[in-house]
Every structure is written in structure tokens, then in C-alpha cells.
Amino acid sequence: MPPPTAADPGRAVPRDADHVIETRGLTKAYRGGQLAVDRLDLAVPRGSVFGFLGPNGSGKTTTIRMLMGLIEPTAGSARVLGRPMPGASRQVLPAVGALIEGPALYGFLSGRDNLRRFDAADPTADPRTRDERVDRALERVGLGAAAGKKARAYSLGMKQRLGLAAALLQPRELLVLDEPTNGLDPQGMREIRTLVRELAADGTTVFLSSHLLDEIEQVCTHAAVMARGRLITQGTVAELSATVLDSGGHGRLAVTTPDPADATRVLKEHGVTDIRVAGDRVTGDLPAPPDGHPAEPADLNAALVRAGVRVRAFGAERASLEDVFVHLTGEGFDVAG
Template identity: 85%
Template sequence: MTETAWGAAGGRTPRPGQDHRCDLRRDHGRDHMGEPMTQPSAGDRVIETRGLTKTYRGGQLAVDRLDLAVPRGSVFGFLGPNGSGKTTTIRMLLGLIEPSAGGARLLGEPMPRAARRVLPRVGALIEGPALYGFLSGRDNLVRYDAADPATDPRTRAQRVDHVLERVGLAAAARKKARAYSLGMKQRLGLAAALLQPRELLVLDEPTNGLDPQGMREIRTLVRELAGDGTTVFLSSHLLDEIEQVCTHAAVMARGRLVTQGTVAALSAGTRGRLVVGTPDTADAARVLKEYGVTDLVVAEERVTGDLPAPAGGPPDLAEVNAALVRAGVRVRAFGVERASLEDVFVELTGEGFDVAG
């Protein structure tokens, strides 16, 4: 089933056809290194949840006591493998389904009770757009716009043409929606969410089905929207996508929140990987091992390894470099690779990031 929520009073479009090695932390007031997190104040939170939980029939726990805080003006990445509870969370946030326990506030208002007041200020694309296949892309947007009682019919054509141009569909505007590719349908759904200025834009896997060029265009558009003052809440299973476009992120696994914070802080809190470029790989590996560097990998003129955990006292990198030189190692390159969000996920959960999971 596909479902698209948007900013009309009704809040929805038509629906055609409708453990393990980790401790997923309960103390969400601390970051993944155990340090207190700086949370945005209540007035600065566009999305806030407390103990948000969804259990389906048969006892399937889809979302487990989620505490989330999304600051105003951020591009917030909601990250996790497929099946980790991201879409269920978004549907609860927008009032499309009821939580089993806990609550959520959107733009400071309780959901779903305040849905009629809140949704006109929110644009959303969830699980792919719901479209009329027999209508052209342009006529679909005209329908969306006409269903919103807040819109001015005198400027409808101008609005529709503007968003078609903005998402790169102007040339295909008169083509029937049923003939659109998956990527084109994603673009059309995004265009529908952009027909009116919104305080908050919620996008569930917005680059699904897009080619690399299309993905770049959507990332650029998201940055432009954020620059205009729109808060963007973006779910994805693509770690690279989150790193490239988001200012903040939350990581989900098996329905539970692993961590949240700024992307920079999440990456900085994870141990980097030391990289030494040298033709003397055996000697370099020996010295690095003496300094507590683990998981050493020796390749052609390159040695890499994990720095010791902060609790163990990471070595002074200048001293390590000097020790290599004293040992006669010809150092051609020396540095620490920045940790990626994938590194964060693996370190926190002990699992690989299986996008098909």
C-alpha cells in the first residue's frame, strides 16, 4: 500500500489500490559514547516523541519506546535498515496510524489530536506517492492543489508549473502518470509536497528508484529547502545519502533508537582508523601494534588499524609517527580516516548495515 500525507485539512491523498552484541540504549539523554547530549529546547523542536511505541497484531513490536528530538531548521536523517521501524514511526508522527503507547508532538502540537491544525503546515511523501495513473503528471498536481482549501485557484497553474520545473519533470508534465518510471513518480510525489511552503517536510526514502543524477538533484533540492528555512525530516537506508545532506541524524535498529545527534558529533565520537602509507609495511605493523593499534590490515604499501578506545588512552599520533621514523619506517602518508555513519552503526550494534534487512 502506498500512502502520501500532505498539507490539506484532510491530511491524506487518495489511496489507489490500496539479544545480540549491542545494548540499544534506553538512556536517550546520552550519546553513543555515554556522554550527556545537548537536546534542543522544547520550543526549538519541530518533532518530539516520548516513549513512542507501536505493536501490531500477534505481538510484533515495530517501534519500541522511541524518544526523538528534531531541531527546527535542521535536515534530520532518520537512518536504519529496511524494516527497522522508520516508516511506522513516520506514519505515527503524521497521525496516519495510532501509537500503542507513548506520544508525539509535531510543530509543538499533540498528534494525532491536532492533525487538522498541523498538517496544513507539513508536506510529506510516505512509501511512494499515491497517484491517479490515468491523469498526466501535471493534472495530478492540479488535483492535489485543488483539494487543499488554503490554496488560491487563481495562481494554481503558476504553482504547478513551478514545482514541476523544480523537481525536473517539466518535460514530462503531460505524460500519463501510469507511464512514469519509479523515479519519476517519486519526483511527482515530492512536487505535490512542495505545492505550498511548509514549515516541515517529511520524506520517506525520497531517492528510491532514482538514478545517480536524480539522487544528486534531490539532495540539492533538500539543501535549498533547508536554506529557505524548512525543516526536513528525511528517512533513508542509504548511509552515504544521510552523510551528504543531513545536519543531524538518528539511527534505528530493530525498532529501537540507537543514538541521535549532529552528524559531525556522531562520526567524531567513533574511533577513527589510522592509515600509514609506507613500503616498509611489516615494520610499520610491528610499531603500530606496540602502540595498541588493533585490527591491523596490511596491503600494498599501506597499513591500517583501529586506534585504541578512548578509555584506554589513545596514543599521541605525533609520537606514533616519530616511533615509525625511529624504527626506520619510510613514512609516505600518515593520518586518521574520518569515521562514517556506517562505522557508527557497526560500532553501536555489532552488526553490518544490511540494506535488505
């Protein structure tokens, strides 16, 4: 069954015990009637790394705040770990680790003492093993060497890591991360992605909000796309890529050749558009004939060979999440807005 989309609002998300997060018609309106989240039906499978994708301002953080019981919805319902939120917060939240809108830290305390304070606030935490948990969490996010430094001296990326460490003090069924790589350098981003994969392999469901398309594609098994407060589509990352082709997108051709100029000429003659050349790699959009069926790639390959173009590799690229977003919304993905 294809994923539900904004164009098909009548298709309800089935209630399923294997969903760690479910929402039905979840809505948040602010003064003046402005809708931050508009009738959201979301289903997050247990054991997934679920990417919650959308430009800044699309309603992602507002949704997370409702899921965690930090704000009340205007309408609709949310269930987390099978229980209604915010009503069951006391039962649900001990099994959830969260990093939302950046960590709130005590600047005058060291990183280690911040984590001790967070751990002490958890009624389920055994104080006898507190130092062991704190040290393990610090090492896991790469802050072991900076554990004694005052938090006010931490960089933005280090503060993000410390907030993530706080979410990892206890084993969690669900980890909710709102823009977890904000402020991190490329190496730090890679480390966080590796950590997310490790957590998922250990059985933790990870719900990861981001406006970075590349981040979602690299680490997530499932994703939902938000725009202007509304859910556009959701499903596995592979299914979302397939929606571009299934809905009339025609895919992107990729040719590796030592003759990029000749390949470009031949592809243009056969209707390939938006051709781009990067070294020995030529890419372009496959043409769609009047009957609506995309051109046969094998015919293009044969045309290249007949023209004497040396073809080292030839194939269709998988649609990216950026392709999905543009195809479904007709808009670019504004990562700055």
C-alpha cells in the first residue's frame, strides 16, 4: 500500500501495536488561527530510524513538543509507546530519551556535573551507579576528555553532544532527536550518525527531526516529509524515492564515460534534459514520450555505443529525498528558512 499523502487525506493510518508513535489529526493552532501543525496522521514503526523531514518552520519541533507532552494540542490525539500523550507522561517519558531545541545546561557546572544533575532528576536512576552511567554516556558522544570543562566554555557542537549524552544516560525504547547535528563539524556529524545506527542496532527506535536531506538519506530507514505544517508523505526511504517514478517522475540517467562531450551531444539528440557534467560523469533527466512512459534506457545506451561513445557505466539513479520533496510540493527545499 503506498504511503498516505496530503493529496489523499482520507486514507487513515491504521492503529498498530508495532508503532511507537501514532498521531491522529494532531493539530496545533496559535493565536490568530495560525496552524503550526495541521491534522497530522503519523505512524513510526518500532525499531526504525525515522526521519522527520522538512524545512525550518514546517512544524517539526511543534510536533515533537506535543509528542513529549511539553505543549497541548489544539485538536487530535497522540500515542507514544502505546499510551496517550500528554496524559500518560509519567509512564512514557522514563522510557524516552529526548534532545529538543538544544540542551538546557548549567553553564557554571562541568559537563560531567551537568549529567550527574540530569541523572539525579530521574526517579528511576540508581544513585549507586550514577558515575558509571555518566562516564559511559560521555565517552559514547566523544566528550570524555572534556568532561571536567565548564559547560559555558563548550562550543555549540559540544553542547549538542552533551545534550545527547543526557538522553543516553539510561537505556531507552525511544530516542527523540530534534536537529541533533546542529553546530557539529563534518566529523562530529559522522560520529552522531554512527551512534544513531548503533542505537538502532541495539533495538532503540530513533525519531530524528532534520532539515538536512543528506542526513536523513544516510541514516534513516523510514521518513515523513512535512511542509507548512502538513504531512506530505511517509513511508520507507526506498518507497518515498519510488513515489517520484510511480507518480510520473522519469528518473535520472547517469553515464560514466571518458567522452563526456560526445555523450552530452548524443543524449541531447535523444531528448535527455537537464544534463550535467562532472568529470567523466554525465547525468540527465530521462525523456518522457507522449504516451507517458519513460524512454527505455537500453535504447539510449545503444545510441551512445553507435555514436562511438565509450561507456564505462550506465544506469538510472535512485530518486533522492530532495527529488521527492520537489516532486510532491513543487517547491525547492529551503534549508535556510
